[in-house]
Amino acid sequence: MAEASTVIFRSTLLPSMFSQNHHLPYSKHFRTKTLNSPSQIRCSISTSDTPFTAVGRIPWGCEVDSVENAEALQKWLSGSGLPPQKMRIEKVDVGERGLVANNNIRKGEKLLFVPPSLVISADSVWSCPEAGKVLKRNSVPDWPLLATYLISEASQMSSSRWSNYISALPRQPYSLLYWTRSELDRYLEASQIRERAIERSNDVIGTYNDLKLRIFSKHPDLFPEEVFNMETFRWSFGILFSRLVRLPSMDGKVALVPWADMLNHSCEVETYLDYDKSSEGIVFTTGRPYQPGEQVFISYGKKSNGELLLSYGFVPKEGTNPSDSAELSLSLKKSDKCYKEKMEALMKYGLSGSQCFPLQVTGWSVEMMAYAYLVVSPPSMLNQFDKMAAAASNKTGTKKDIRYPDLDEQALQFILDSCEASIAKYSKFLQASGSMDLDVTSPKQLNRRLFLKQLAVDLCNSERRILYRAQYILRRRLRDIRSGELRALKIFDGFRNLFK
Numbered sequence: 240m241a242e243a244s245t246v247i248f249r250s251t252l253l254p255s256m257f258s259q260n261h262h263l264p265y266s267k268h269f270r271t272k273t274l275n276s277p278s279q280i281r282c283s284i285s286t287s288d289t290p291f292t293a294v295g296r297i298p299w300g301c302e303v304d305s306v307e308n309a310e311a312l313q314k315w316l317s318g319s320g321l322p323p324q325k326m327r328i329e330k331v332d333v334g335e336r337g338l339v340a341n342n343n344i345r346k347g348e349k350l351l352f353v354p355p356s357l358v359i360s361a362d363s364v365w366s367c368p369e370a371g372k373v374l375k376r377n378s379v380p381d382w383p384l385l386a387t388y389l390i391s392e393a394s395q396m397s398s399s400r401w402s403n404y405i406s407a408l409p410r411q412p413y414s415l416l417y418w419t420r421s422e423l424d425r426y427l428e429a430s431q432i433r434e435r436a437i438e439r440s441n442d443v444i445g446t447y448n449d450l451k452l453r454i455f456s457k458h459p460d461l462f463p464e465e466v467f468n469m470e471t472f473r474w475s476f477g478i479l480f481s482r483l484v485r486l487p488s489m490d491g492k493v494a495l496v497p498w499a500d501m502l503n504h505s506c507e508v509e510t511y512l513d514y515d516k517s518s519e520g521i522v523f524t525t526g527r528p529y530q531p532g533e534q535v536f537i538s539y540g541k542k543s544n545g546e547l548l549l550s551y552g553f554v555p556k557e558g559t560n561p562s563d564s565a566e567l568s569l570s571l572k573k574s575d576k577c578y579k580e581k582m583e584a585l586m587k588y589g590l591s592g593s594q595c596f597p598l599q600v601t602g603w604s605v606e607m608m609a610y611a612y613l614v615v616s617p618p619s620m621l622n623q624f625d626k627m628a629a630a631a632s633n634k635t636g637t638k639k640d641i642r643y644p645d646l647d648e649q650a651l652q653f654i655l656d657s658c659e660a661s662i663a664k665y666s667k668f669l670q671a672s673g674s675m676d677l678d679v680t681s682p683k684q685l686n687r688r689l690f691l692k693q694l695a696v697d698l699c700n701s702e703r704r705i706l707y708r709a710q711y712i713l714r715r716r717l718r719d720i721r722s723g724e725l726r727a728l729k730i731f732d733g734f735r736n737l738f739k
């Protein structure tokens with residue numbers, strides 16, 4: 240058996256393209272090409288208590304913890320070419336349903352072997368071929384194409400080849416797409432994830448409206464609004480965000496992999512799904528042994544707790560995620576004497592006067608430090624603004640690691656101030672959360688609110704922890720700088736007295 244490290248191919252459940260670059264609007268990847276045209280319908284996330292449009296019930300899928308539908312899926316897959324498995328679907332403690340080991344599984348074993356014929360991708364055959372042809376003719380990119388495909392197949396019910404798979408999908412995936420605007424404002428006020436969730440919802444709305452304008456309205460026979468509407472698109476995007484896999488060995492192709500998508504995530508494992516050329520199937524290689532009855536995990540990628548909440552609707556236990564990070568917002572002061580010049584430099588590199596940077600337990604990025612240098616630099620350093628802005632952006636090939644020792648103290652103090660302002664926001668929310676939601680009377684609403692609030696509290700605790708750590712490092716660095724300066728001053732005074 241090959242060593243795990245040689246056979247593990249990196250992939251993530253939900254494309255890693257979103258996590259790799261915080262500053263890249265993810266919409267660029269899945270929106271259709273004409274989205275920026277002047278004729279596009281502009282629409283923003285609802286400010287009312289409902290997400291997008293009125294919440295309708297999706298007529299397919301199942302309750303998120305339904306094992307019956309998952310067992311029917313298992314049977315259908317076995318009859319359709321899925322080889323015998325060393326795992327079975329069960330109700331689990333972490334993640335509602337998951338795959339558990341049937342017998343002892345060794346570290347370094349290859350599992351799954353889902354054949355390409357059981358994978359849903361942009362090349363899959365449509366039960367309604369005409370609809371597929373129209374989308375292809377309009378060069379619809381993979382994400383919206385797959386979202387439409389899923390709805391189209393779901394609406395075919397048992398005539399679709401994928402009916403058993405679709406019946407086992409959650410009717411309402413856990414995703415921030417299902418949080419209303421007021422829930423996002425209420426619970427995620429302190430976290431930058433709120434902005435990302437609003438952006439994402441707006442992108443989904445924009446994508447749907449664009450498809451409707453360009454394609455669906457012109458082919459109402461193929462894409463009737465009763466089936467292809469905002470509600471069904473919210474569902475299909477929720478499914479894609481929480482289950483789509485990027486397969487590096489298939490040139491980064493994105494796909495839904497039935498059965499494999501029953502695996503839950505653990506921050507403690509580093510095994511990813513990918514296509515294995517030798518066995519011609521989707522596999523993963525275990526990074527640790529499992530005992531019979533134990534849940535088997537994969538990794539959805541190196542994502543922060545906020546990113547996991549955004550796409551998958553869960554937050555790992557505090558302190559268990561080594562890839563966790565918090566976003567810190569830094570802002571240029573309007574009262575800055577060189578505000579105009581600094582803004583020009585920032586805009587030249589695609590940055591703005593208020594910019595978010597990831598902060599990790601281990602520290603902060605060179606981009607963040609460069610941005611802080613720019614904010615605190617005096618007018619005499621005007622000729623350095625461009626260089627600083629270039630280093631603050633991660634879009635240039637220029638040398639990023641710039642140093643201005645004379646500005647260190649001010650730049651670090653500026654980051655510390657921003658950090659402390661952010662900590663105060665988290666603390667305010669966490670304090671207030673205890674007495675929140677006592678105004679709710681219906682048990683169903685109370686349950687939902689308690690559930691969302693708990694997720695938000697977990698997220699805020701984990702993000703505040705990272706900020707506390709940064710605060711500690713910053714204070715220590717500043718103390719060192721200041722005590723170093725004090726020592727130098729004392730030595731200087733000593734010499735002066737000697738000469739006197």
Ligand SMILES: C[S@@+](CC[C@H](N)C(=O)[O-])C[C@H]1O[C@@H](n2cnc3c(N)ncnc32)[C@H](O)[C@@H]1O
Nearest residue numbers: 333334336413481482500501502503504551553
């Ligand atoms: C790819 S699916 C995994 C199968 C899923 N549990 C099911 O029953 O359909 C991803 C979803 O599983 C759940 N999940 C995965 N890992 C989890 C974890 N570590 N903790 C809590 N929920 C998890 C989340 O609801 C997520 O949106």
